[in-house]
Amino acid sequence: MASTPPDLRVLCRKLTLPPAQLPQSLPLLTRHILHCKQVLSTPQEQKSKHDSPTAQLIHKLRTSITTLLTGRSREARFTAIGLIKAMIDVGGWETLRASEPWVRGLLAIVQKGDALPVKELAVITLTRVYVLLRPYQTLVREIGTPTIPEFVKACLQVVKGSAPFSMAETVCEAFSSLAPLYPTTFRPFGSQIRGAVRGYLAPTLSDGVLVPVSLRRAARKVVISLHCVAAKAGGSEEWAKIVDGLLRELHGTADQVFRAVDESWEGTSGYNRSRVDPEGEPHGGGDSTDQLPAWSGVSSGAERIIGIFAYLSDCLRYATKTPVVIPVSAFMDAISRVCLIAKMSKSQTWEQAVQANAAIGRDEKEELWSVIPDIHISALELLSTMVERFNRAMIPLIPEALDHLVRVFKSGISNPQVRTTGCKLLSSILPLTGPTMSKSTVTMLEPIIAACCRDLQEDAGFLKSQKAASKDKGLANADLFLQPQASTETAVHLDAEHKAIASELLVGLLSHLPQGHLKPTHRGLLDKTAILTRSRDGMLASVLNPYKDQRGRMYPSILPHLSQQYPHDQGVEILRSNLRVGVLGGSDLVAEVAEVEDEEMHEDEHVEEEKGEPLEEIVKPALAASNIELPIQQNVFQGTTPNAFSVAEAIPDSPSKRKHEDASAEPESKRQELDTTAVKAPTPDEDDDSDSDESVHLNMELDDDEDEDEDE
Numbered sequence: 001m002a003s004t005p006p007d008l009r010v011l012c013r014k015l016t017l018p019p020a021q022l023p024q025s026l027p028l029l030t031r032h033i034l035h036c037k038q039v040l041s042t043p044q045e046q047k048s049k050h051d052s053p054t055a056q057l058i059h060k061l062r063t064s065i066t067t068l069l070t071g072r073s074r075e076a077r078f079t080a081i082g083l084i085k086a087m088i089d090v091g092g093w094e095t096l097r098a099s100e101p102w103v104r105g106l107l108a109i110v111q112k113g114d115a116l117p118v119k120e121l122a123v124i125t126l127t128r129v130y131v132l133l134r135p136y137q138t139l140v141r142e143i144g145t146p147t148i149p150e151f152v153k154a155c156l157q158v159v160k161g162s163a164p165f166s167m168a169e170t171v172c173e174a175f176s177s178l179a180p181l182y183p184t185t186f187r188p189f190g191s192q193i194r195g196a197v198r199g200y201l202a203p204t205l206s207d208g209v210l211v212p213v214s215l216r217r218a219a220r221k222v223v224i225s226l227h228c229v230a231a232k233a234g235g236s237e238e239w240a241k242i243v244d245g246l247l248r249e250l251h252g253t254a255d256q257v258f259r260a261v262d263e264s265w266e267g268t269s270g271y272n273r274s275r276v277d278p279e280g281e282p283h284g285g286g287d288s289t290d291q292l293p294a295w296s297g298v299s300s301g302a303e304r305i306i307g308i309f310a311y312l313s314d315c316l317r318y319a320t321k322t323p324v325v326i327p328v329s330a331f332m333d334a335i336s337r338v339c340l341i342a343k344m345s346k347s348q349t350w351e352q353a354v355q356a357n358a359a360i361g362r363d364e365k366e367e368l369w370s371v372i373p374d375i376h377i378s379a380l381e382l383l384s385t386m387v388e389r390f391n392r393a394m395i396p397l398i399p400e401a402l403d404h405l406v407r408v409f410k411s412g413i414s415n416p417q418v419r420t421t422g423c424k425l426l427s428s429i430l431p432l433t434g435p436t437m438s439k440s441t442v443t444m445l446e447p448i449i450a451a452c453c454r455d456l457q458e459d460a461g462f463l464k465s466q467k468a469a470s471k472d473k474g475l476a477n478a479d480l481f482l483q484p485q486a487s488t489e490t491a492v493h494l495d496a497e498h499k500a501i502a503s504e505l506l507v508g509l510l511s512h513l514p515q516g517h518l519k520p521t522h523r524g525l526l527d528k529t530a531i532l533t534r535s536r537d538g539m540l541a542s543v544l545n546p547y548k549d550q551r552g553r554m555y556p557s558i559l560p561h562l563s564q565q566y567p568h569d570q571g572v573e574i575l576r577s578n579l580r581v582g583v584l585g586g587s588d589l590v591a592e593v594a595e596v597e598d599e600e601m602h603e604d605e606h607v608e609e610e611k612g613e614p615l616e617e618i619v620k621p622a623l624a625a626s627n628i629e630l631p632i633q634q635n636v637f638q639g640t641t642p643n644a645f646s647v648a649e650a651i652p653d654s655p656s657k658r659k660h661e662d663a664s665a666e667p668e669s670k671r672q673e674l675d676t677t678a679v680k681a682p683t684p685d686e687d688d689d690s691d692s693d694e695s696v697h698l699n700m701e702l703d704d705d706e707d708e709d710e711d712e
Contacts, residue, residue, distance in 0.1 A: 008061065078117070175225070227239040331386065379404070
């Protein structure tokens with residue numbers, strides 16, 4: 001005979017405590033219920049007559065919870081809701097079949113004037129009950145179908161009132177979970193739900209409230225899920241109707257917000273520009289439940305565009321009930337419209353970059369210039385969602401996406417959020433088309449490569465910020481003499497998301513790009529960044545993807561640095577033990593940096609003239625703050641035993657000297673191994689004597705466009 005669980009007896013005894021003491025005991029009571037899972041979930045007919053004491057205790061427990069739920073004490077009702085939630089989670093069908101009195105009591109709490117935390121917990125518990133009822137059609141007919149309409153009406157009444165945002169978010173999450181499960185029951189409430197949440201979909205400053213991002217996403221999710229309640233097979237049509245309405249709203253808003261610009265964009269997907277009256281402020285929206293709320297002003301219009309882009313991203317992010325037709329060309333058309341309004345370089349002014357409308361005042365134009373970066377970010381985020389969602393099906397559109405990415409990146413390169421979003425988009429594109437990119441495409445990505453490396457090095461403390469650099473140029477500041485430690489407070493650190501995305505892009509650039517298409521300076525820049533930031537994955541990607549120029553000449557591996565920084569890493573040890581790197585065939589196969597750079601300078605001279613601004617004007621190299629230089633080309637690897645080698649310093653030798661050394665070398669010297677124990681970094685004195693072409697200087701000042709180009 002099975003004994004009665006002691007937790008069940010303790011539960012029944014503790015529920016007799018005064019109501020004021022119950023809420024603080026709720027965690028302990030819930031733990032007792034979890035321990036009784038087996039007893040509570042066992043069907044009643046399977047219990048033997050000897051288990052009658054256990055059945056009596058279970059009946060007593062349910063009766064006590066019902067008494068607390070219908071009592072007059074708020075503390076008792078709050079405790080009862082928490083216990084019901086725990087009982088439903090562990091009890092299964094055996095508890096669900098007896099849950100109708102609890103469902104009625106929870107509905108009464110949502111409908112009446114209980115405290116908002118109690119109502120919110122009741123909504124969560126009811127949602128859980130309805131979700132668990134769905135597999136049991138008999139229980140759905142007996143409990144779910146009769147009570148769900150009352151639940152929807154009560155929740156809508158709460159949202160339409162003065163409910164806090166957390167309560168509205170809970171209701172939206174409940175509706176989006178239940179609508180696909182009970183489409184017939186939710187169908188009559190579709191328009192009411194849209195009207196209740198329309199202010200949360202794409203809010204603006206004109207609304208007078210600040211809506212949290214989580215509530216915006218929850219409201220969009222519930223509206224998107226309403227296509228599941230369409231009659232018969234109309235779900236795909238309803239989804240397409242939502243997307244079409246959003247695209248039309250986006251272009252209508254853009255007509256107002258971009259009226260200060262004479263746009264060169266022409267619609268190709270059925271959405272065209274319309275003439276806008278230059279008088280008054282830009283405005284849009286309406287009072288209908290099918291429209292988004294009204295807005296006025298450039299900043300509010302920009303927020304509406306950003307909100308619609310996020311809305312379109314959510315349409316792609318959430319699952320649909322039936323297959324839908326996605327208007328990809330219309331999505332790209334909308335992205336193209338906003339990305340075409342951009343500067344070609346950081347030093348260019350907006351008046352030089354775009355053709356402005358003379359009928360619009362200067363104040364409105366300046367306000368538009370200030371919000372353009374945020375609009376660009378929202379467009380790039382939609383592109384990222386498309387790449388994530390469509391994966392390889394997005395490959396035909398990657399060239400156009402890269403064109404928009406580079407244009408936006410150059411325009412807002414000084415904005416950290418633009419760089420973060422751009423690096424994230426490029427990281428998702430590289431696994432798809434990176435290995436097949438042409439040399440011109442890789443060259444087009446150079447500003448992003450340089451900015452990524454600069455951000456990581458600056459975060460690691462190897463580069464000086466702009467303020468520190470300006471002080472070193474001679475700007476006097478008496479406080480620095482009085483407080484020398486103040487000069488060390490100019491370090492710039494990336495936020496966690498930016499750093500993680502930049503680190504991921506660093507690995508992707510070394511893993512997925514055709515390394516032969518990179519210039520030697522940029523490959524050296526990637527290698528040095530991986531070493532200075534101690535990026536194990538970056539250094540590993542560099543070792544596994546060696547650099548070889550167009551003549552087939554190999555560049556030295558950074559395996560010694562990887563082994564030095566991670567001496568106990570088993571993966572690195574396996575790689576070090578099995579990878580033998582040597583100068584196969586003599587030093588003539590090892591490329592000289594100066595030679596390759598001279599060749600590329602002559603090849604790319606006419607390309608830089610067409611760009612209007614060379615890369616050096618966007619990203620200028622300077623000496624690193626740490627005085628560490630890693631030569632790209634190291635002439636020879638020396639050593640006598642397999643486990644004791646040293647990397648020779650990069651000393652520029654004359655061609656005749658190298659030829660003489662190769663002729664006199666022993667045959668065994670043609671195959672050497674890489675040092676994994678000792679790596680010598682040049683000292684500051686040695687840096688002064690070395691040729692500037694033998695190393696890559698990594699301190700790139702993105703914000704200084706007025707300095708002259710430095711000789712590579």
